[in-house]
Amino acid sequence: MDRIFGRAWLILGHESQIRNPGDFFTTRMGRESVIVTRHTDGSVRVLVNRCAHRGARVCDAVAGTAAEFVCAYHGWTYGTDGSLRGVPLPGGYDRPAAEMTKGGLARVPRVATYRGFVFASLAEHGPSLTEFLGPLRASFDDFVDRAPAGEVETAGGVFKHAYHGNWKLVLENHNDTVHPAFVHASSIWAAREQPAAAGEAYSEIGVRQMLQNGAPWEVWENTGLWVAGYGHSWMGDYHDDDRLVAALDHPGFAEYRAALERRLGREGTARVLGELRWNSIVYPNCSFMSQFRQLRVVHPIAVDRTVVHAYSFRLKGAPEQMFRDTIAFSNVVNGTASPVLTDDLEVYERTQHGLGGRRTDWVYLGRGHGGDVAAGDGAFRGGTGTSEVHIRNQFAAWLEYMTAEA
Numbered sequence: 001m002d003r004i005f006g007r008a009w010l011i012l013g014h015e016s017q018i019r020n021p022g023d024f025f026t027t028r029m030g031r032e033s034v035i036v037t038r039h040t041d042g043s044v045r046v047l048v049n050r051c052a053h054r055g056a057r058v059c060d061a062v063a064g065t066a067a068e069f070v071c072a073y074h075g076w077t078y079g080t081d082g083s084l085r086g087v088p089l090p091g092g093y094d095r096p097a098a099e100m101t102k103g104g105l106a107r108v109p110r111v112a113t114y115r116g117f118v119f120a121s122l123a124e125h126g127p128s129l130t131e132f133l134g135p136l137r138a139s140f141d142d143f144v145d146r147a148p149a150g151e152v153e154t155a156g157g158v159f160k161h162a163y164h165g166n167w168k169l170v171l172e173n174h175n176d177t178v179h180p181a182f183v184h185a186s187s188i189w190a191a192r193e194q195p196a197a198a199g200e201a202y203s204e205i206g207v208r209q210m211l212q213n214g215a216p217w218e219v220w221e222n223t224g225l226w227v228a229g230y231g232h233s234w235m236g237d238y239h240d241d242d243r244l245v246a247a248l249d250h251p252g253f254a255e256y257r258a259a260l261e262r263r264l265g266r267e268g269t270a271r272v273l274g275e276l277r278w279n280s281i282v283y284p285n286c287s288f289m290s291q292f293r294q295l296r297v298v299h300p301i302a303v304d305r306t307v308v309h310a311y312s313f314r315l316k317g318a319p320e321q322m323f324r325d326t327i328a329f330s331n332v333v334n335g336t337a338s339p340v341l342t343d344d345l346e347v348y349e350r351t352q353h354g355l356g357g358r359r360t361d362w363v364y365l366g367r368g369h370g371g372d373v374a375a376g377d378g379a380f381r382g383g384t385g386t387s388e389v390h391i392r393n394q395f396a397a398w399l400e401y402m403t404a405e406a
């Protein structure tokens with residue numbers, strides 16, 4: 001927790017969650033509970049959610065708007081920048097409280113945003129966010145550039161799920177292209193047995209996505225898989241269903257494409273929609289799908305317990321149908337009762353259980369080893385899309401964090 005989650009840039013959320021001064025949400029950075037606020041000067045602040053008096057959690061709400069935060073224990077009050085604003089019965093303390101508490105709530109030392117996504121690091125020093133993200137910035141660019149108004153916003157609530165397993169399992173899985181045929185076999189077969197929907201049923205997006213998980217081996221082998229510094233990776237896309245991929249020619253996307261063309265022109269739109277990515281992983285706490293408007297934040301709770309929050313995004317300026325598709329897609333891949341997600345959670349728990357045995361130490365991550373090729377900008381590409389290169393890359397970053405000098 002300290003060496004990785006205490007050092008890396010962690011994604012916390014999106015600026016649309018704190019649009020106006022006083023808006024805030026709470027989240028975690030490893031073990032720390034933090035409050036992310038929009039201060040009165042418009043800046044984003046990240047405050048440690050621990051009262052400077054005797055340590056109570058100051059803000060208990062998930063999100064909201066507040067002029068100040070009042071600790072429930074003895075009433076100490078803090079501004080949206082964490083500054084100590086008020087101490088009841090001040091005369092009773094041996095020194096002025098501001099002097100005692102370094103001025104209020106502890107501030108997380110580094111905060112930065114990229115294309116509206118909010119990151120912070122608990123380490124005073126380290127690479128800039130730009131350097132940290134490296135070529136992964138293109139995945140965030142892809143996410144935002146797809147919005148006809150050039151901006152995205154979180155919407156539709158948050159799916160939260162937990163599993164009894166280590167946080168690394170979810171990141172290893174999201175670029176694992178061998179598993180769908182096995183882990184998701186039951187939903188692939190169920191989808192194949194679905195009668196064709198008359199007209200466009202709400203469930204259609206989900207059924208189509210489940211069918212795509214059954215893509216033939218050549219498709220997975222030929223899908224691009226890239227890795228970059230700090231443990232990040234991203235995949236090319238494997239979808240060929242024109243109702244799911246806006247770059248293809250389904251009439252369901254006509255209005256959206258027209259809206260995008262008004263901002264980017266025909267060529268610009270083709271370029272943006274032609275950027276086909278599946279999961280992008282920002283090690284150690286984020287996985288997102290720029291093309292499908294989904295972002296997941298991974299919270300380790302214990303060595304064998306992980307919570308994942310899944311956000312859906314609205315492309316501003318896009319027809320409402322796009323957002324309905326986003327939610328339908330989210331229900332099938334991120335929903336707590338999703339027939340796809342539940343398969344993955346089952347296999348994480350089986351893996352955790354298996355690894356808990358004491359008889360063997362090693363796992364085998366050799367698929368594609370030796371076949372990686374340099375892809376420019378410090379990135380490498382797996383020899384095939386089914387390589388385990390992303391897991392080797394994650395463990396290289398893990399080793400670096402774990403062995404770096406404090």
Ligand code: FES
Pocket residue numbers: 051052053054055056071072073074075076
């Ligand atoms: S612990 Fe917060 S006011 Fe005492």
Ligand SMILES: [Fe+2]
Pocket residue numbers: 173179180183184340344
């Ligand atoms: Fe899966």
